[in-house]
Amino acid sequence: MYSSVYYLLRSKQDGRHLAARPEGPESDRTYLLIFSADHEALSYLSAHAPEVRDRFAVESVPAYQLKGMLSRWGFAGIGLVSDPSGPKVEFMQRDRLF
Numbered sequence: 001m002y003s004s005v006y007y008l009l010r011s012k013q014d015g016r017h018l019a020a021r022p023e024g025p026e027s028d029r030t031y032l033l034i035f036s037a038d039h040e041a042l043s044y045l046s047a048h049a050p051e052v053r054d055r056f057a058v059e060s061v062p063a064y065q066l067k068g069m070l071s072r073w074g075f076a077g078i079g080l081v082s083d084p085s086g087p088k089v090e091f092m093q094r095d096r097l098f
Contacts, residue, residue, distance in 0.1 A: 004063045006034040007041045009056045029076035044084035070094045
């Protein structure tokens with residue numbers, strides 16, 4: 001995971017990244033959504049928010065920068081989207097990465 005590149009969705013309007021809050025006991029925590037490929041990020045938007053697809057840009061980030069980004073912006077961890085159409089998301093806490 002450390003040498004991988006991941007893709008994020010960033011708002012063109014305010015620069016914030018697309019994030020999620022899982023249901024359950026951790027519903028007060030926000031997780032940064034990341035994708036393994038740029039086309040998966042675009043597929044996610046097309047499936048779940050086609051009306052705002054043009055308001056987001058896909059950006060790439062190397063895995064070694066993720067932990068710093070999470071700390072800087074106050075995310076609890078990442079939500080790795082493995083099936084954008086479902087969606088299927090695996091949530092991982094920041095302190096358990098790398």
